[in-house]
Amino acid sequence: MEGMSESENVSTMPEWEQRFRAPRVSLPDWAEDAPDRSLFVSNATGTYELYAWDRSSGQQRQVTDRPNGTTDGVLTPDGEAIWWFSDTDGDEFGVWMRQPFGGGEDEPAAPGLAPSYPAGLAIGRDGSAVIGRSTDEDGTTVHLVRPAGGAGSGGESVEIYRHRESAGVGDLSHDGALIALEHTEHGDAMHSALRVVRPDGSTVAELDDTEGGTKELGLAVLGFAPVAGDTRLLVGHQRRGRWEPMIWDPVAGTETALPVDLPGDVGAEWYPDGSALLIEHSFEARSELWRYEPGAxxxxRVETPAGTVSGATARPDGTVEYLWSSAAQPPVVRSTSGAVVLDPPGAKAPASVAVEDAWVEGPGGRIHALVQKPAGDGPFPTVFEIHGGPTWHDSDAFASGPAAWVDHGFAVVRVNYRGSTGYGRAWTDALKHRVGLIELEDIAAVRDWSVKAGLADPQRLVLAGGSWGGYLTLLGLGTQPDAWALGLAAVPVADYVTAYHDEMEALKAMDRTLLGGTPEEVPERFEASSPLTYVDAVRAPVYISAGVNDPRCPIRQVENYVDRLAARGAVHEVYRYDAGHGSLVVEERIKQVRLELEFALKHLGGGDVLGA
Incomplete structure (x- = not known):
């Protein structure tokens, strides 16, 4: 690939490092009216950056080159330009830039708009763009930016939406006459309503399943039909207790239910000619693809291997391209034609071990956990690797972090606690008000099962995670101090009140939804859910890593927690790095995993971390 360095000879390195260094690619996006022009993300230079790919010539070109990486980019419908989001060292606050597909100078795509957090982007065929912005001062605003002509900078922007609560741009119709917005004006940031507006901001139609916030039912924009003059909008809804698609025509005022009766959550997107839907079905930590033709x-079923499809797209020739992996097998971009679509050069990631399913009865219902274990007989030192979100879930997908622990003789248990997606709306919504404590009840039930089953050594249990998983780690170390031998928290919420006041506006709205108000309105809930409340009870050694530019789990609240640990002489280490909510630099990711491994082996005992 042009712009990509030769792969380092990694054959002598430990396998866990090889997995991180192996070149990876995302599922390529493609321009709607120029399908041979694609955009993807790769770590081939050692930093995750955007790449342009001309399929007709085979040429691939690095688009962005920044010290802390770039992953947010969009092709214009004609494939002539690439929009990419430029922030500062991972702080997620910035502006959209534009670069010609074939290469050239970057320029501000909407020079009239001040920096903000992004809140959606849709680009029209006439060169106009609908840009969503979020700031602490204004809440969410949406702007229509008309082209200034040719390949020059964007023209004047017009504000067409404003609200204090979180919102975002969903999609723009094929002819640019309709704009779909998701909003939470009713105050429930977990369940969006939809509004379709004209380019002047006037309302065409509303779709709101929350009934003003009195019902916990959400909607999501999945996309306008990709056909000129077609006003149908594909929508995700939760009316039957899970995510599934329907077709809403905001102009005709009709809703069409789809007979896609599959367990678990169901998403969809249009085939390029609008004749069918590509269904993405997620159930019990695995996923699969289906094709549905309206009226059928x-x-x-679209045949894919067992595991996880992390993204899929239907091509104009009717084939489907998808990014697939399993816990044992590294990711690859495949096609239903049988071909590997995009195979990066360089060494391949070593395989890991498959996951086993565990179903454990818990206080709120049956809990699903995924288990990976090393060779030999247990009980093993065991890492409970807790996912972030919280509205996310662990799946049977390749992950270099858990694989590194298995390489070092640890079992790894990942718990899809209440709050996780993929198990129905009631499971996802269950954690309100007793935030953190509910998730930890489920983790405790799986922990007890793992010990009774002979999997986990009760004296060597590690609680670990990043983001919301880091938050649950610190909260668990304080509320369950006798249960854990060690804690590893990456980019965590540590002091919930300070985190609320310092975090980006969209997350403030989510916290108000989860806890039922602000720290001033419901102080007892913030206190009960804050790791800082229980910091003096922490007995286990704790390792914390944090990005100094993190807008989601800001550094000041982490320092408050660390100061309390230090004041009482608690065993702890802190690693601060110059990035945001995680790093897009491969060597930095490896360094962070190495530091966690070294900390664990130092305090629990084990082999040589560098030689494993």
């Missing part, structure tokens, strides 16, 4: 009695 049901969907038809």
């Amino acid at each position: 009695s049901g969907p038809v």
Whole structure:
């Protein structure tokens, strides 16, 4: 690939490092009216950056080159330009830039708009763009930016939406006449309502399943039909207790239910000619694809291997491209034609071990956990690797972090606690008000099971995670101090009140939804859910890593927690790095995993971390 360095000879390195260094690629996006022009993300230079790919010539070109990486980019419908989001060292606050597809100078895509957090982007065929912005001062605003002509900078922007609560741009219709917005004006940041507006901001239609916030039912924009003059909008809804698609025509005022009766959550996108839907089905930590033609009695299976499809897209020739992996097998971009679509040069990531499913009865219902274990007989030192979100879930997908622990003789348990997606709306919504404490009840139930089953050594249990998983780690160390031998928290919420006041506006709205108000309105809930409340009870050694530019789990609240640990002489280490909510630099990711491994082996005992 042009712009990509030769792969380092990594054959003599430990396998856990090889997995991180192996070149990876994302599922390529493609321009709607120029499908041979694609955009993807790769770590081939050692930093995750955007790449342009001309499929007709085979040429690949690095688009961005920044010290802390770039992953947010969009192709214009004609494939002539790439929009990419430029922030500062991972702080997620910045502006959209534009670069010609074939290369050239970057320029501000909407020079009239001040920096902000992004809140969606849709680009029209006439060169106009609908840009969503979020700031602490204004809440969410949406702007229509008309082209100034040719390949020059964007023209004047017009504000067409403003509200204090969180919102975002969903999609723009094929002809640019309709704009779909997701909003939470009712005050429930977990359940969006939809509004379709004209380019002047006037309302065409509303779709709100929350009934003003009195019902916990959400909607999501999945996309306008990709056909000129077609006003149908594909929408995700939760009316039957899970995510599934329907077709809403905001102009005709009709809703069409789809007979896609699959367990678990169901998403969808249009085939390029609008004749069918590509169904993405997630159930019990695995996913699969289906094709559905409106009017048919049901969907038809699109064959994919067992594991996780992390993204899929239907191509104009009717084939489907998808990014697939399993816990044992590294990711690859495949096609239903049988071909590997995009195979990066260089060494391949070593395989890991498959996951086993565990179902454990918990206080709120049956809990699903994924288990990976090393060779030999247990009980093993065991890492409970807790996912972030919280509205996310662990799946049977390749992950270099858990694989590194297995390489070092640890079992790894990942728990899809209440709050996780993929198990129905009631499971996802269950954690309100007793935030953190509910998730930890589920983690405790799986922990007890793992010890009774002979999997986990009760004297060597590690609680670990990043983001919301880092938050649950610190909260668990304080509320369950006798249960854990060690804690590893990456980019965590540590002091919930200070985090609320310092975090980006969209996350403030989410916290108000989860806890039922602000720290001033419900102080007892913030206190009960804050790790800082229980810091003096922490007995286990704790390792914390944090990005100094993190807008999601800001550094000041982490320092407050660390100061309390230090004041009482608690065993702890802190690693601060110059980035935001995680790093896009491969060597930095490896360094962070190495530091966690060294800390664990130092305090629990084990082999040589560098030689494993």
